[in-house]
Amino acid sequence: GAGVSQSPSNKVTEKGKDVELRCDPISGHTALYWYRQRLGQGLEFLIYFQGNSAPDKSGLPSDRFSAERTGESVSTLTIQRTQQEDSAVYLCASSLSAATDTQYFGPGTRLTVL
């Protein structure tokens, strides 16, 4: 079946602009995760959603970052007033549920802030 998809695959924006990144999880997966990966670095947890529970936002680096998820489907990660340090690959992953451990990753969105 279809895997996790993310769009756009690449995004170049100017400092100060807002950007919206989209993630389509695998159908039926109730858990959805967002990570940030700077060049040559590991993955930095940002936020996760599990069903209709309140999301765990503890990894969001500042109030410029927010994310939403509609039910158990699409999620959007919004970065307001982008800064150059926001440049990174943003990865989305989904799993059957948060308790089932194995995460399936999308290809990521490479964000470049000029």
Place this chain on the structure above:
Amino acid sequence: SQQGEEDPQALSIQEGENATMNCSYKTSINNLQWYRQNSGRGLVHLILIRSNEREKHSGRLRVTLDTSKKSSSLLITASRAADTASYFCATDAPSGTYKYIFGTGTRLKVLA
């Protein structure tokens, strides 16, 4: 701070040799996973080992877990050029959440 730290940061070997990567973590865990990442994009799940397991195999992969030392190792036997990738360990965060904390990764290069 990172929960998992892999070493070495980079590893270069000849095709056919074995590659060993290590992961250390700080707090108690329920499970530890290893993922592979090609070309800086999406990660692929390789293997999961639970805290009550000491060793697990999957094809050419062997993972060990030593909870007393808070460390794990990933062994890839008879490496191939296609194994060239970055390898990350991920541990579940302290109880009460389902966050996963990823290490900094080991960049493996297998030379043909």
